[in-house]
Amino acid sequence: MASVEPQPQLPLGDYRRYGRQMILDGFGLQGQLRLHQASVVVVGAGGLGCPALQYLAAAGVGTLGVIDHDIVEISNLQRQVLHSEARVGMPKALSAAEAIKQINSRVQVNPIDVALSPANARELLAPYDLILDCTDNLPTRYLLSDTAVTLGLPLVSGAAQQFDGQLCTYNLPLKMSDKEQQENGPCFRCLFPKPPAPELAGSCEELGVLGIVTGIIGNLQALEAVKIITGLHDGRPSLLMFSALATPPFRSIRLRARKASCPACGNEGEKIAKIEEKGYIAFCGGERPDWVSRGLVEGGSRTRVCAKELRDVLNNRQRSVCVLDVRPRTEFGICHLPGSINVPIKEFLTNPTTPLIDVANGDDGEDVYVVCRLGNDSQLAVDALQSVGWAGVVKDLVGGLRAWAKDVDDGFPVY
Ligand SMILES: Nc1ncnc2c1ncn2[C@@H]1O[C@H](COP(=O)(O)OP(=O)(O)OP(=O)(O)O)[C@@H](O)[C@H]1O
Numbered sequence: 001m002a003s004v005e006p007q008p009q010l011p012l013g014d015y016r017r018y019g020r021q022m023i024l025d026g027f028g029l030q031g032q033l034r035l036h037q038a039s040v041v042v043v044g045a046g047g048l049g050c051p052a053l054q055y056l057a058a059a060g061v062g063t064l065g066v067i068d069h070d071i072v073e074i075s076n077l078q079r080q081v082l083h084s085e086a087r088v089g090m091p092k093a094l095s096a097a098e099a100i101k102q103i104n105s106r107v108q109v110n111p112i113d114v115a116l117s118p119a120n121a122r123e124l125l126a127p128y129d130l131i132l133d134c135t136d137n138l139p140t141r142y143l144l145s146d147t148a149v150t151l152g153l154p155l156v157s158g159a160a161q162q163f164d165g166q167l168c169t170y171n172l173p174l175k176m177s178d179k180e181q182q183e184n185g186p187c188f189r190c191l192f193p194k195p196p197a198p199e200l201a202g203s204c205e206e207l208g209v210l211g212i213v214t215g216i217i218g219n220l221q222a223l224e225a226v227k228i229i230t231g232l233h234d235g236r237p238s239l240l241m242f243s244a245l246a247t248p249p250f251r252s253i254r255l256r257a258r259k260a261s262c263p264a265c266g267n268e269g270e271k272i273a274k275i276e277e278k279g280y281i282a283f284c285g286g287e288r289p290d291w292v293s294r295g296l297v298e299g300g301s302r303t304r305v306c307a308k309e310l311r312d313v314l315n316n317r318q319r320s321v322c323v324l325d326v327r328p329r330t331e332f333g334i335c336h337l338p339g340s341i342n343v344p345i346k347e348f349l350t351n352p353t354t355p356l357i358d359v360a361n362g363d364d365g366e367d368v369y370v371v372c373r374l375g376n377d378s379q380l381a382v383d384a385l386q387s388v389g390w391a392g393v394v395k396d397l398v399g400g401l402r403a404w405a406k407d408v409d410d411g412f413p414v415y
C-alpha cells in the first residue's frame, strides 16, 4: 500500500524561521500553530506597546491590532522603539504597523488610529483573543478592564514610570481540573476598587521615565501573552513589581481569587452597564488637564488662549496684565517670558490670590494669563482663581511655553 506523506502544517520557511523557539520543551509545533492562529490587540503604541509589538511580531503572532490616537514626536524616540526620526508627525498606529511589517511581513497588522473610548471599546476589542494594556492613564485602564471582563478576554497590563514598573494579567484563565468550570482571575477593579489620588497618576511627560524600564515591562507583557497563547502559563495570577534601582529589582505577589463584591466581575457586583453610566473620567477624579490635552476628554470647559492670542494681548495691552508662570523655580530660571511672575503651582494652589494681589498693589481686578511648560498645571491655576471669584480676566496658554516657542518665538528654549 502506498503511504500518504503527512503535509507540513506550517509553510516550510516557518520551520527555519521559528525553529529556535519551536524546539523548546512545551512549545513545539503546537505552540507555533497557536501563535499563528492568535490575534492580539495592543492598546497604546508608546513606551510599552512598541517593545511588546516588536516581540509579538517577531515570535509570529498571526494578527496584531494596534490602537493609538497619538502622533509620533521626537521626545517619544528615547523609548518608543518602533518609531523613527523619519516618521515624526505620523500617527503612531501607522508608524508601528510599518515597523512590524519590516520585522515580519506575514503578520496581519490592523492599525487603528483612534482613541479607545466607552463608545467604541467593545467593538474594537471583540475581534481579538487577548488584550495588552500599554496605555498611560487611569480612565483607559478601568475601561479596558471592564471591557475585558465583558468580552471574557485576558488583559495583560503594564505600567512604567521613572525607574519603576508593574505587570499584571487580569481576567487570567485559571488552570482548572477537567471537571471544574473555567474561571478567570481578578480584574483591575478587584485590586484597585478606587483610583489612586490624581497627584499619584502623573504622566511620563510630567514625571519622566527611563526607556529601558518601559522596554523591560513591555517585553514582559509580550512574554505573558506568548505564555497564555501557547499554554505555557501556570494560570496563577500574580502582580510583578520592578524597581531598577532596588536590589533585587523584581518582587512578585500572588493574587487572590476575584472578589464576589467586585462591581465589574463579581457575582454580587453592580454590573458594568451601571458603572459606565457614571463615566470613567468622573470615576477617576474628574477631567484632568493632561487628559484634555491628550484628546481623551472632549472639549474642556476652561477659557484659554493660544500663543498668538497671548502675544497680541501682551503687545496691545490697554490695562495692566499679569503673566503668571506656575512652573517650578528651577524651570523658571531656565527661561521665562519677560515681565512674568513665578509662583510654583503647589504654592499657588494653597493660596491663589495673595501673590497676585501683592504684585498688583492690592488690585484684585487685574487680568491674569497663566503659563506653564505644557498647558496642564496652568489649567489648575485658572480653576483655583475662578473658584475664589477673581474679578479680572483669567485665562491660560494652551500648550504652554512649548506652544509659545513653536508659534510665536522660535528663539524661546524648548526643554
Ligand atoms: N484611550 C486611549 N486610546 C488610544 N491610545 C491611548 C489611549 N490612552 C493612551 N493611549 C496611548 O498610549 C500610549 C502611552 O504611551 P507613552 O506614555 O509611552 O506615550 P506618550 O503619551 O506619547 O508619552 P509622553 O508622556 O512622554 O508624552 C500613548 O501613545 C497614548 O497615545
Ligand SMILES: [Zn+2]
Pocket: 186, 187, 188, 189, 190, 191, 258, 259, 262, 263, 264, 265, 266
Ligand atoms: Zn473584578
